[in-house]
Amino acid sequence: MATKKRNAFYAQSGGVTAVINASAAGVIETARRYKSRIGKVYAGRNGIIGALTEDLIDTSRESPAAIRALKHTPAGAFGSCRYKLKGLDESRAQYERLIEVFRAHDIGYFFYNGGGDSADTCLKVSQLSEKMGYPLQAIHVPKTVDNDLPITDVCPGFGSVAKYIAVSTREASFDVASMAKTSTKVFVLEVMGRHAGWIAAAGGLAADKTHPIPIVILFPEITFDRDKFLAAVKDKVERFGYCSVVVSEGVKGPDGKFLSDQGLRDAFGHAQLGGVAPVIASLVKESLNYKFHWAVADYLQRAARHIASKTDVEQACAVGKAAVEFALKGHNAVMPAIVRTSSRPYRWKIEMAPLADVANREKMMPREFISEDGFGITDACRRYLTPLIGGEAYPPYKDGLPDYALLKNVAVKKRLATDFKV
């Protein structure tokens, strides 16, 4: 257990979310409350790359108001990166460099805010203390819109994407319902989630007892069956006059290839980088001759802090806070996990999960969350998802726009004479 006052390192990793900055605020605000134990919190500029290149941000230069504002600011305030450290043997130079930088800045705490790959990196960093003789506690702070980390009931970031997709699906469905008599009958919305259908499932929440919206969901877990799909859409249009389709970017055909990977070429023969929504829309048009519209939400869904889930914001903040508290209790190689104690009313708490149980394991949608026909969600799925999109946490507005925070991000003076190429 660390008793000497040491500095902390915090970094954001992988795809950002609407609430990852709320976790940053949770880490920094909590660390500031323990000034006798934790010196400064240094953030990696662009994630772990900031550590490797000794490009550290001094978060102590930010006012309490600026750190508080992170709770309503989407994306990664310090910059993120896609950079995976391999095993200690393969990437020895990187790990040695990390130790060198950490030693130079007296960093004793490593907080890594990311998804599955980052959990693996964090686990490896946690082993450095023993393997390389440098005292360091590494705590993973969970984050991923994909909701595919094990143990934790939900991943911070997911609830807000789920809310955005549920709201957007409901709104667009109202639109197509209005137009269906003479115009658009099918609306296709492409959503994220390459491996797991959690985000696509959230589209199913758009329909409920008081809003009987016909929705067909295409999950990556279910192999695309052209005929069954077209029959499902036709049935909805005949019964309701219209149909909304929510399609995961990760849907694959019977050949195991992504549907979006259609080898499209433009008139000049250039490869065209398409999404799956236009593929599905074209199929509907060609086979059923329904007028259609399609949308691809892409970054809009994971950056949509304006319609973030209040529950998600609170949980993102809580895992940041818990990470620091775990560190102060002397823990290493752990992650704060969200444990659901009740669905109705929704109650949750934070517990400690060993990182070894988290890293390199993906949590897929249970089959019992997908309806028997493969195109919808079950009541069990609805019970799981509904609390996660609960509550609104609107950002402040100025001149009609959300007043998102931009930090000063002042660099810490370098102490090493050496550069490191990443």
Add this chain to the structure above:
Amino acid sequence: MATKKRNAFYAQSGGVTAVINASAAGVIETARRYKSRIGKVYAGRNGIIGALTEDLIDTSRESPAAIRALKHTPAGAFGSCRYKLKGLDESRAQYERLIEVFRAHDIGYFFYNGGGDSADTCLKVSQLSEKMGYPLQAIHVPKTVDNDLPITDVCPGFGSVAKYIAVSTREASFDVASMAKTSTKVFVLEVMGRHAGWIAAAGGLAADKTHPIPIVILFPEITFDRDKFLAAVKDKVERFGYCSVVVSEGVKGPDGKFLSDQGLRDAFGHAQLGGVAPVIASLVKESLNYKFHWAVADYLQRAARHIASKTDVEQACAVGKAAVEFALKGHNAVMPAIVRTSSRPYRWKIEMAPLADVANREKMMPREFISEDGFGITDACRRYLTPLIGGEAYPPYKDGLPDYALLKNVAVKKRLATDFKV
């Protein structure tokens, strides 16, 4: 001037918006306040088609709370349609049928809620009184996300789309800025506006003095210049590390063809119905080799009542109210127009515009609203747009989702023995 108590007809026409139902509420609530002059308000089910087929909805069967809830409900609560009436000579059977239906239900007021085409239809209906000897007052209620109606300073529906696009562009820009070091450097957002660049211009609001976001806008008013565009993107990426591109669906190349109309074919040679965003993204990738992401907002932008502009909601309601008041004062062939009396602070009022001056005229973006290089908005444009996205008007939520109204839409008993094929 009508003095006898007669019924009113209200219909929604063309593409729906986040606030067209607020105009419906304005019409219905105001009519209900003049019970001695206006009997019932009948809404056309699916727009003018409802009138032609005698499929009328009795709005008097809806509670005051249900009508009030329309103010926070997007899309067309009574159904809309794309159906253009031609001139009296070409479409005589349709006009005669309208008179027949109106006579059967003692309809003396015709309120038509739509854009340019609908204004033209409304004008023709206003002439029926004289030409076909049936007393009728026709008032047009302006609506269009395209913001291309003349005379009125703004079209209800536009402000909310503008707010959605400005907010989304800011949010996605924060996202790509976070990722740019090792991953996505260019984000492309496709927005509506086939003829006029008003919606694309709103993307420019995402950047301001405190949020210096690099944005390149592609307007339909400016012929696409591949080399100039690529140079602009390259310059932004080199200076800021990333770039957001907001592209109107209506952008055309030097050959006068839509960029989206690329004759895409899939691996099997089937025509692919694509948007312009993937075309632009592919171009950036191929020419500059920047990693990219792209989104197509489509219906999400015009249905996004969850982030509607408060100003827009108020104006939509006000034009509905004014339409009824104009009718009660005996006017025919007019439209309530929004007149801006001050930009800072924003002040506006409703005046009466002759429909003859509105129909068949499109208001394009003035060239002085587009920056000299053709890729941005000017201060004059900013002064025009900013008040239109002002204020938030959040809908009520239930279980994490907006609680949008679904009306009973009870049909009025038919009085005619004849059918009409549309």
